[in-house]
Amino acid sequence: MYNTTSSNIFDQLPKGLQALYLQGQDAPENGATAGLQRRSFLKVATAGGFALGAFPLLAQAQGAAPAAAASGLKPTQQPSAFVRIDKDGTVTVTINRLDFGQGVQTGLPMILAEELDADWRLVKSQHGNADPAYVDPAFGMHLTGGSGAIKNSYTQYRELGARTRAMLVSAAAAQWGVDAGSLRTQQGVVIGPGGKRLTYGELAEAAMKQPVPEQVTLKDPKQFRIIGKPTGRLDARAKSTGNQSYGIDVRLPGMLTAVVAHPPVFAGKVRSLDDAAARAIPGVKAVLRVPLDRGGEGVAVLAEGYWAAKQGRDALKVEWDTSAVEKVDSAKQLTSYRALAQTTGAIKYNADVGKLAAAPKKISAEFVFPYLAHAPMEPLNCTVQFSGQGADTRAELWLGTQMPGLDTMAASKVLGVPPQNVKMNVQMAGGGFGRRAIPSSDYVVEACAVAKAARAAGLNAAVRTLWSREDDIKGGYYRPMHVHRAEIGLDAQGNILAWDHVIVGQSIVGGSPFEAFMVKDGVDTTMVEGMKEPYDIPMRLSVHHPKVNVPVLWWRSVGSTHTAYVMETLIDEIARGSGQDPVAYRMKQFGSKHPRHSTALQLAVDKSGYGKRTLAAGRAWGVAVHESFNTVVAYVVEASVKDKTPVLHAVTAGVHCNLAINPTSIEAQIQGAALMGLSMCLPGAAITLKDGVVEQSNFGDFAVPRITDMPTVAVFVVPSADAPTGMGEPGLPPLAPAFANAVARLTGQAPRELPFKLA
Known part of the structure; x- marks a missing residue:
């Protein structure tokens, strides 16, 4: 997260x-x-x-x-x-x-x-x-x-x-x-x-x-x-065996299911509502206007089951008022981000970049990263049940939550029930990748608002508020869109003389309870994690955090989803441009200061046969190594390009997570994270907006890898008896850059935009 x-x-x-x-x-x-x-x-x-x-x-x-x-x-x-x-x-x-x-x-x-x-x-x-x-x-x-x-x-x-x-x-x-x-x-x-x-x-x-x-x-x-x-x-x-119960599977006697019509533009409101057709759907019990996250307003349809509720929602005639909110357009947003990237922002690192102008060799690079949806297999859901009356009113919730404490307090505030009278039943969740850890508790607040409105309307039943896949993908809290600009000065041997770097992207924690200690001197620390280290680079790094009407959130491995890509593709480009082997160049940079990086990379190199085994015609090696959450993961991959489409064939991972509690689980986490990292590279892996409306709605237009995309993944862990470090997220960041570096060897192009777009 x-x-x-x-x-x-x-x-x-x-x-x-x-x-x-x-x-x-x-x-x-x-x-x-x-x-x-x-x-x-x-x-x-x-x-x-x-x-x-x-x-x-x-x-x-x-x-x-x-x-x-x-x-x-x-x-x-x-x-x-x-x-x-x-x-x-x-x-x-x-x-x-x-x-x-x-x-x-x-x-x-x-x-x-x-x-x-x-x-x-x-x-x-x-x-x-x-x-x-x-x-x-x-x-x-x-x-x-x-x-x-x-x-x-x-x-x-x-x-x-x-x-x-x-x-x-x-x-x-x-x-x-x-x-x-x-x-x-x-x-x-x-x-x-x-x-x-x-x-x-x-x-x-x-x-x-x-x-x-x-x-x-x-x-x-x-x-x-x-x-x-x-x-x-x-x-x-x-x-x-299909017997695992998740939050979405909660069933209570007399329970109603609610689905909510959300405004097409974030924070929009209802201007007018005709719900006659919805109320006529068999099984529909109520249609209620409810407050939503970020000051918006929606319409909840409550029914005896999901299908009746969905049919009722489809039958609503809602006129939305979006006059008071920004309507984001992705193309215009990219233009404004590019302009900001040409200027210096709030400073994170402030090395002297005076040698840049006279450097014998230079690299000028711009990187573009889109919004990304979390898209867990289990859509968002929350079930709320009231009991008691007056001062004795109690509430019970069932959901998969990453922050049960904050969600309990949010539920208490919305429901008007003292926090000690709110019981939180944490359920197994079918994925989340950060989406179930929202400082605003958006989907919990929404479910509680629906349950409260239902109770006020005389419906004394448990209410399960359920998001559809389309709701989930169009519903916000995305990995932020980012633009990076790098100006690098090098000598003839590939030594970095100066590196001027600017990142533009929304702050994840800005405006949240975490801003007070996770924004330092105007820099959201989640945006810049993964930059510079472990390389000893004279870098000036600055950031811009524009305000945009798109809700954003941490996405598996957070800042490292983009910073690892930028660092590891540029390091590879510097090595290739100076005639050095990318592995040897990295090892020289690590020296004796970063033994965990060296060990993880060497393990991946040895197990993959890099430099010793002849690859099939049309294939190339790609390498990347990155530390996140105190764990180092190195990838050596084999890739090819067919009909201008990159194909990932094999991945060998060297992992340094200290003591491996369960090697089987570590292998599964690396395999899953690598696949999710691959998802960032595939055509269609982007969330875009037009006139404030998210253009994607399901897996038909927001791409995720299929089984045919899955490479072979071999995982090797560096033996250690030291206390374990993080494992859920570190496998994701180095996959995309390793893949990109293989593509660069094959095509001469270093992909600077995700998902990959080859000429």
Whole structure:
């Protein structure tokens, strides 16, 4: 989603947002805080049954309140919120993230089960909710993003497992009347003197009465028997048999389905409405005008099922008022961006570029990147149900969300229900790539506005607001459009003397709660991540952030989606132009300062046969290496050009992500990210606007790769015992530039626009 050096995002949020996030979260009465440590340990029925309300300990979770009386541990460190052991020995691990394809529903349980010494065959997992126990321990807020799930919770889940194990051992020691130090554990069993054995299931009830240890000793990585082993996903059977339930699959008694007619131009409003034909559709229960994101207005059609609701929406006669909003035109926007790129903007790096004018060799380059839709396979959806009346009104939500905390607060504000009375049920999601982590909570706010309007209209039913594929692709929050301009001065040996660079593009975080700490000196840090490093370049880098009536958001790997392409194609061009091998040139640039880059690249080179194996006629090598989210991925690819269309045949990846928790999951993430990176290169992979209206609506005119486009992908991981780094996003950025560099070798053209357009 995004990358930040912040150790705790929450602490850097504006005070007003912190107050909103914490409002109404008084400490529970009657000692519930202290009781968290023992009561319900290992016996919590579900994460949703963690009976502490929605956010009762949030202030404590953020370090704003005194530590728990008995142990000093925060909710994020308490086993009671994360582990349940049934009498049959089944261990259910609650994950503090949304799993929407990246595999954390397996990876996090692997980490905890390792230190618990659990029998992996008896381990299951489930999603958490908006309880404070499930905040990201590094960021201090509920968040799935920035490839931080494994990275930020590695130590947390190890300690949770170790604490649970220690309590089980203490319970066994008490039962046998022996010293706990004389006992050992093995695959869900505590083993005592003389071969005595007690299973974790037999000990669970007694273990919950043991104190939670503050300090635990973790295993030496050499002792790992689960971590590091290729492991099938816990949800594989459900997904492969069609039994996996997603947010879109929520079904409640008497539930209505709503679809919303959105204005054709962002933030437009309803001028007039004729809903007679819609109301006549069998199954339609109501047609309601509702407020939308960014000050817009829409029309919701509620019915007994999606098809009736869609037919009702199709029958609406709406006249829209777009007179007060900007109507973006992509061609005109590109012209204005190009003009801005000729001027210096807000400064990120300010190296002296005085040598540029007299440089013996020069490169002048302009790069164009379009808007991109997230287009997850599961369109956006959110189900809302009210219960109670007056001061006792409660609301319950079901959705796949990357930010359950912020979405809970947004729902509370729209519904007029205190945040502690809003229950968030996090569902498995069918993709997202950042689209389910919106600071404005747009689709959640919309669903709550529909449910509130339905209740006011006398419809006391749960309401599932469902977006169609067309709604999803036309509905905004795209990867921003960007224009880069680079002026580079070189000597005869390809040494960079000066590099003047300008980027033009909307700020993702501008106007959001994150602006206060993610915009520095007028520069949105998400836009420039990936620029310059790891190369020692005398670069002046500046940016322009024009205001445009198109909602934008992080898109898998965020700034690196465009900065990696610019850096790695230009580095390759410099190497080729000076007669140097692109791999050797990069290795020289890395020197001894960037060993992870060198190691990852060398691994990809060795495994691919680059420079040693003769390629088939008409094929060429392409190389790129990039670090994002603290992980380095290098690609060596084979490509050809047929009928002026580039074709990607094979990809070899060298990955340096430190300790590989689950090599199988890493392989899947690289394969998926590489395919998504390929999607940026294909004809039709762009969102464009005409008169303010998005021109694309479905996969027929917003291209995604088909199975025939998929290259072979071989993934190799650099061995390491260091704490793991991010893995969900880093596989995407270097794919497109590696492909482009192969195309440049074949055609002499370095593609400067995505998707590729060859002359």
